[in-house]
Amino acid sequence: MKNVIFLFAFFFVSAMSVCVQAVPTIYFGEDLSAIESGDFSNSIKAHNAFLSNLKNVKVESFENFAPASAGLTIDFGEAGMATLTGGYVSGSWDAGAIASGRFSTTPSGDQFLEVQTSPDPEGGTGTFSLEFETEQSAFGFFGTDFEGSQTDLIFETVIGETFTLNIPFSNPSPTGSALFWGFIDTERQFTKVTFNGVNLFRDWFGFDDFTIGTEDQVVSPVPEPATMALLGIGLIGLAAVRRKRTSRL
Numbered sequence: 001m002k003n004v005i006f007l008f009a010f011f012f013v014s015a016m017s018v019c020v021q022a023v024p025t026i027y028f029g030e031d032l033s034a035i036e037s038g039d040f041s042n043s044i045k046a047h048n049a050f051l052s053n054l055k056n057v058k059v060e061s062f063e064n065f066a067p068a069s070a071g072l073t074i075d076f077g078e079a080g081m082a083t084l085t086g087g088y089v090s091g092s093w094d095a096g097a098i099a100s101g102r103f104s105t106t107p108s109g110d111q112f113l114e115v116q117t118s119p120d121p122e123g124g125t126g127t128f129s130l131e132f133e134t135e136q137s138a139f140g141f142f143g144t145d146f147e148g149s150q151t152d153l154i155f156e157t158v159i160g161e162t163f164t165l166n167i168p169f170s171n172p173s174p175t176g177s178a179l180f181w182g183f184i185d186t187e188r189q190f191t192k193v194t195f196n197g198v199n200l201f202r203d204w205f206g207f208d209d210f211t212i213g214t215e216d217q218v219v220s221p222v223p224e225p226a227t228m229a230l231l232g233i234g235l236i237g238l239a240a241v242r243r244k245r246t247s248r249l
Contacts, residue, residue, distance in 0.1 A: 024184060024188065026182070027180065028167075030178075053218060054219060055217055057211055057213050058077035059209050059211050061111070062208065063111050067094075068089060070089070083131045087114055089114075092110040094114075100145060106209055112207060116204050127195055129193070132191050135190065135191055137215045137217075138211070138214075141181060144206035146169040146173055152165065153195055154194045156190055156194075163188065184213070
């Protein structure tokens with residue numbers, strides 16, 4: 001099956017200004033069997049397109065947290081503080097996670113967030129939540145070993161309303177796959193996002209490089225999909241790092 005990249009954009013026309021704006025824009029790229037092939041090109045393209053529409057954001061790679069720690073407080077710089085509940089910090093020291101296809105997507109890093117699906121005899125909830133001290137307009141992350149589950153992101157606004165977006169990964173998906181999912185919406189800001197992974201059997205997901213952004217950090221206007229597809233590829237060291245790690249699995 002070929003690797004695929006999807007860049008979805010939804011636009012509306014203002015009757016007052018006849019000006020096209022992007023509300024919302026979703027960035028998605030998926031690389032099947034990435035850990036084996038060393039090919040992360042689709043997820044990296046989506047990641048770069050997402051970041052190209054933000055400024056002065058801070059990416060959380062989980063490298064500065066103690067191994068196996070949970071209940072984290074994350075400093076996202078200009079975007080403010082966030083409280084993370086659910087999941088725990090995993091890394092290259094966790095042989096079970098690496099062998100199962102979950103790994104760090106930070107080129108120079110080893111750690112990531114690991115989340116277990118439910119039902120789980122050990123008490124895993126299958127979710128994590130990020131709650132923000134200020135309203136946000138953007139959220140993005142890399143994911144690894146997504147397979148076999150229906151996964152949604154539930155966003156909560158400042159007035160308590162919610163909206164749900166799906167992560168459209170291939171199912172079934174090979175072990176060791178990688179994806180990037182990002183979302184920007186300046187018209188529908190949120191104060192909390194919850195990952196919901198429901199499965200009929202016990203399974204795990206890996207998350208890395210969380211990025212959030214306020215309305216002030218969104219670069220306007222957001223490019224159309226054709227423009228986003230032409231953006232250059234960054235993180236060029238990522239594939240090389242993964243090839244090296246593959247040899248150790």
